[in-house]
Amino acid sequence: DGGITQSPKYLFRKEGQNVTLSCEQNLNHDAMYWYRQDPGQGLRLIYYSQIVNDFQKGDIAEGYSVSREKKESFPLTVTSAQKNPTAFYLCASMRGTGYGYTFGSGTRLTVV
C-alpha cells in the first residue's frame, strides 16, 4: 500500500546536536510538508516543497533545514539553532490542488 513513512517514531538527542528526521513517500505526490505540533496546539508549518530541488519556508522555519533531492524523500534537520526543538513532527504529502494531505505517523523528538 502507498503511504508516508516517518522514522524514527521516537528520537532523543542531547542539546546542541543536529538531528535529521526522515520522511519517505511512495504516493508519487509532488508536494511535501513538515509541520510541528506542541502539546495541546495545532500544527505549524515549518517547510514545504512543491517540486524536486525546490522548497519554501513556512511560518516557523528558523532553526530548521530541509532538502528535496528526490521526489520520494523530504528530510528535515533540526539544528542546534532551534531554541526549543522538543515537539511532535509531522510530515505530509499532497497530490495537488483540490486534494487533501496524507500524513505520516509522526516523530516525537525529545532534546535533553
Place this chain on the structure above:
Amino acid sequence: DAKTTQPNSMESNEEEPVHLPCNHSTISGTDYIHWYRQLPSQGPEYVIHGLTSNVNNRMASLAIAEDRKSSTLILHRATLRDAAVYYCTSNTGNQFYFGTGTSLTVIP
C-alpha cells in the same frame, strides 16, 4: 492565511449524531474546506473535503454554508472510535493552516 475557528471541545453520546461547526470567514472563492481528525500521538487522518456543495463519504458528511463562511462536519452515529481532535482547515494555494481543532469526547 485562511483562518478557521472551532470550539475547543464537544461531547456526544455514543450512537448519536454529532455536528462539529467551523467558521472560515476569510476563505476565498477557490479555497477548499478540509476536515482531518487526529488520535493521540498519531498523524492526522483525512476525513472529507468540499468546495461549495455538500459532500458525503463513508466516514462523514460535510455541509457547507451558502456563503462558504462556515461548514459543519456531521458524524451520523458517533462511536467510541470517533473520539479524536477534529481539525477544519482551508488552503491558501497548496498550504493548509491548522488551528487547535475540536476535541470530541464520545460518552458510552
